[in-house]
Amino acid sequence: MHCFALWRILRYEMNENLSLGRIGGIHVGLNWSLLVIAALIAWSLATGILPLSAPGQPSSAYWVAGVVAAVVYLASLLAHELAHSMVAMRRGVRVEGITLWLFGGVSRFASETSSPGSQALIIFVGPLTSLVLGAVFYLLSIAVGGGAQSGLLPVTLAWLGYLNLVLGVFNLVPAFPLDGGRLLQSLIWLRTGDRVRATSVAARVGMVFAYLLIAYGLATFIFAGNLIGGVWAVFLGWFLLSAARSEEAAGLLRQALSGTTVADVMTPNPVQAPDDTTVENALHGYVLASRHSTFPTHDAGGRLSGLLTMAALKNVAPDARETTLIKQIICPLDSVSTARPADPITNLLGISEGCSEGRTLVVEDGRLVGIISPSDISRLVQRSLAGRSRAPVPSA
Numbered sequence: 001m002h003c004f005a006l007w008r009i010l011r012y013e014m015n016e017n018l019s020l021g022r023i024g025g026i027h028v029g030l031n032w033s034l035l036v037i038a039a040l041i042a043w044s045l046a047t048g049i050l051p052l053s054a055p056g057q058p059s060s061a062y063w064v065a066g067v068v069a070a071v072v073y074l075a076s077l078l079a080h081e082l083a084h085s086m087v088a089m090r091r092g093v094r095v096e097g098i099t100l101w102l103f104g105g106v107s108r109f110a111s112e113t114s115s116p117g118s119q120a121l122i123i124f125v126g127p128l129t130s131l132v133l134g135a136v137f138y139l140l141s142i143a144v145g146g147g148a149q150s151g152l153l154p155v156t157l158a159w160l161g162y163l164n165l166v167l168g169v170f171n172l173v174p175a176f177p178l179d180g181g182r183l184l185q186s187l188i189w190l191r192t193g194d195r196v197r198a199t200s201v202a203a204r205v206g207m208v209f210a211y212l213l214i215a216y217g218l219a220t221f222i223f224a225g226n227l228i229g230g231v232w233a234v235f236l237g238w239f240l241l242s243a244a245r246s247e248e249a250a251g252l253l254r255q256a257l258s259g260t261t262v263a264d265v266m267t268p269n270p271v272q273a274p275d276d277t278t279v280e281n282a283l284h285g286y287v288l289a290s291r292h293s294t295f296p297t298h299d300a301g302g303r304l305s306g307l308l309t310m311a312a313l314k315n316v317a318p319d320a321r322e323t324t325l326i327k328q329i330i331c332p333l334d335s336v337s338t339a340r341p342a343d344p345i346t347n348l349l350g351i352s353e354g355c356s357e358g359r360t361l362v363v364e365d366g367r368l369v370g371i372i373s374p375s376d377i378s379r380l381v382q383r384s385l386a387g388r389s390r391a392p393v394p395s396a
């Protein structure tokens with residue numbers, strides 16, 4: 001599972017609790033919910049599955065195998081997301097990072113591709129990675145087992161193969177926000193050239209799957225008395241249903257905003273403040289006298305260096321204002337979202353907050369030409385949606 005820029009306004013992603021650093025230039029973090037899943041996998045392998053499939057070992061051996069398998073499974077999830085992100089980067093999409101959570105992983109992209117072919121490829125490599133890993137673990141299991149399939153190592157490897165195959169196949173189910181839903185959308189878009197229609201058809205297919213899952217959950221509960229299995233299926237169905245609805249709404253919003261560029265929305269020629277001055281000087285020089293709450297900054301050479309926010313200024317203790325330089329507290333340029341004036345405004349939907357407080361700097365030929373705030377975007381969205389809901393006047 002992963003996200004494109006528009007998708008992120010839907011907030012299905014979970015927050016990152018623990019940073020794991022950078023892999024291949026991509027920031028990776030995880031949410032605690034994933035550790036619960038990892039513990040559950042280790043526990044069920046160590047106390048149930050492994051002792052049954054490979055009997056006669058001490059319980060410590062089962063636990064070691066269970067914990068190692070859980071860690072390798074998390075690494076497999078990461079490989080799935082890295083595949084999405086690596087291909088996305090190679091196709092010119094800006095990748096913000098990967099968060100691993102309860103349902104797998106989320107790759108956060110700061111921009112999106114306008115080519116359905118690229119999008120299909122970026123999506124397909126995730127499940128493909130899981131399927132290949134699944135096959136590799138199965139083959140390894142056969143190789144180390146030498147025909148006898150009851151040793152601890154071959155059984156553990158076979159389980160890792162199974163988990164990865166399930167992950168790959170589950171993600172290919174054509175329902176948003178699963179990879180399969182997005183893949184279906186890209187393929188219809190590729191065939192018809194109509195992105196909005198592709199989104200709404202894929203959303204409808206996703207809804208059918210969601211309703212089937214809900215019906216299955218209810219039937220499991222009513223006819224088989226399986227409360228936990230039933231509740232899980234209904235919950236998952238509801239999740240897929242709301243995801244499909246949101247995806248369709250986002251598609252309509254994209255249609256309403258199509259043709260609007262960054263230049264149409266930006267505040268042109270914002271004041272740029274020097275970053276090699278002290279906080280004290282900045283406060284009395286321009287901050288308090290201005291009605292703005294953020295200030296793009298330039299370095300001593302006049303080059304754009306980042307964004308100064310009120311929050312950063314407030315964090316400086318009063319007695320440190322004389323000694324703290326603005327460049328020490330700005331949100332650096334590589335953490336601020338940037339756009340070109342001619343870019344479609346839909347690229348900026350769902351920009352995450354971060355230290356830039358959701359601001360986008362508009363840059364042309366290395367020069368700052370404008371700034372866009374989250375309220376500019378939400379005003380535009382409200383206007384567009386209001387315009388769309390007015391019924392068309394029938395012409396006589």
Ligand SMILES: [Zn+2]
Nearest residue numbers: 001002126179
């Ligand atoms: Zn995926």
